[in-house]
Each structure stands twice: as C-alpha cells, then as structure tokens.
Amino acid sequence: MRNRIRLSKRAFALAFIFVAWAMPSFAAGLDPSVQQLIVSVAADWEASTGKLQLFEKGSGGWKASGPPISVLYGKNGLVWGRGVLGTDEPGTHKQEHDGRAPAGVFRIGTIYTYDPALPSGAKYPFHTVGAGDAWVDDITSPDYNKHVVVDPANPPPWFEKEKMRHGDFAYRWLVEIRHNSDPPVANGGSAIFFHIRRGPARKTAGCTTMAEEDLVNLIRWLRAEKHPHYALLPRSEYEAKWKAWGLPSPQEAAAVLP
Numbered sequence: 001m002r003n004r005i006r007l008s009k010r011a012f013a014l015a016f017i018f019v020a021w022a023m024p025s026f027a028a029g030l031d032p033s034v035q036q037l038i039v040s041v042a043a044d045w046e047a048s049t050g051k052l053q054l055f056e057k058g059s060g061g062w063k064a065s066g067p068p069i070s071v072l073y074g075k076n077g078l079v080w081g082r083g084v085l086g087t088d089e090p091g092t093h094k095q096e097h098d099g100r101a102p103a104g105v106f107r108i109g110t111i112y113t114y115d116p117a118l119p120s121g122a123k124y125p126f127h128t129v130g131a132g133d134a135w136v137d138d139i140t141s142p143d144y145n146k147h148v149v150v151d152p153a154n155p156p157p158w159f160e161k162e163k164m165r166h167g168d169f170a171y172r173w174l175v176e177i178r179h180n181s182d183p184p185v186a187n188g189g190s191a192i193f194f195h196i197r198r199g200p201a202r203k204t205a206g207c208t209t210m211a212e213e214d215l216v217n218l219i220r221w222l223r224a225e226k227h228p229h230y231a232l233l234p235r236s237e238y239e240a241k242w243k244a245w246g247l248p249s250p251q252e253a254a255a256v257l258p
Helices: 002-022 212-221 235-245
Strands: 036-042 049-058 061-064 069-072 078-080 101-113 126-128 133-135 147-149 173-177 193-196 208-210 229-234
Touching (some): 036 235, 078 229, 208 212
Parallel strands (some): 036 229, 078 101
Antiparallel strands (some): 036 049, 049 061, 049 069, 101 229
16 A cells, blocks of 8 residues: 555656646746836737836835836737747737837846936946948848947948938937847847827827936946836736736726726
C-alpha cells in the first residue's frame, strides 16, 4: 500500500509538471521597476479620442499625478501594437500606414525636440533634432523604424520624405513611444510618438496627441530612473487585463474611463 501511495504521488507530480509545461504562457504584467505609467483608455477599438492621465507607483500602489487630459489617437482608431504587453494578443495588429494607434503597453524612449534644451524642470534623455536627423518609415530599409543621422550636405534620395526637422509646430516635442522597436519588424508600424495636436479634433496617423501645455507637463514629469511606460487600451480590454498586467484599477483610473 505504501509503495502504491508513493507511486501515485510521483505520478501526480509528473502529471502536474507535464500540464504546466503544456499550458500556454501568459503575460506576467509590468516589471516591478516601472514606477511611472501614462494611462489612456479609449471607448472602443474604433475610437479616435480619449483621456490620458499620469500615474506614479509608491508603497500604496498607483496614484494619479494630475488631472486627466484630452488626447487624440489614430484616425481609424486602435489596433494591437508591438510593445512590452499586447504583442501576442490575438486579433489584428498594426501595420504601416493603417491610420491606427497601437494598443498595449510600451516603454517611453527618447524625447526629440527642435529646442536646444528641455522645458524648465524637465530631466530626461533628449536629442535636439538637426538638419541631418531622420526617422525611417521605408519597410524595406534595414533602418526601418529607427532614428538615423545623415550628412545634410549629401543626403540620400529618401531623406526629404523622412527628415525630422520640418519647422512644424506639432513636432517641436516628440516623445518616443517604443512601439515595434525591440526589434523593429518590417511593416509593423513606425514613428509613434506623443506630440502636439494640430487641433482639438484633428486625428492622427497613429500617434497620441494633446495640447502643447499638456505635453510640456508630461515632459516635465518624466524621469528615466522610474522607467516610464505608456498603456493605451480600449475600455473592454483595460477592464479585462488591468489586474494581470499590473495597471491601475478601474476605480483608480476612473477619470480616464469613457
């Protein structure tokens, strides 16, 4: 009888290991190092407008760092992107020129600006855009969805279309949202940023835009040592995933829920 019990326990342990190995893996959620989170929730996948709010994580969990603000997304709504979370979700995923903003959770990268310095009070990695800076959106290029610098006195043929310095007020501040960046996948969507909106109803090609004052406040708030991330989801997905992904609860994020 004792031998049978020992055998049964061993068989159960082996079966448990096999089942655990065979089960599909699920996203583990945000890394504990993430202490700053930009949260935006759209009404549904077709929405082009929403609210955004800044959150910081302390010993008591997530806490809003300011009031919600109005933002605009892609003219054709949202679609799953390629970032920290959301990359492996079933359904349609972002492609180049689809007019949709990538949904999921993404790291915040470099700030690109026409100015020689960030706004007063800001402290974050930035790059002043010069005459030779470009962001490549050619899906056949080995530098697709990357920032490159060329010799402006002898630029390649593609440069005029992809240069970053246009004297365009909307691009004075570009906060990089690292969609399809680690590494880039051809045709997966490129050049996704926070930037100044062109008008209160002017939708985007895939970026998230806002009033300049709100963008400057976001830039002043960012701190690299707090590993800031951006979470953009339609409401149904936010309510389904917030706990597993480690996002603020719907009660904490109530101000941005449509």
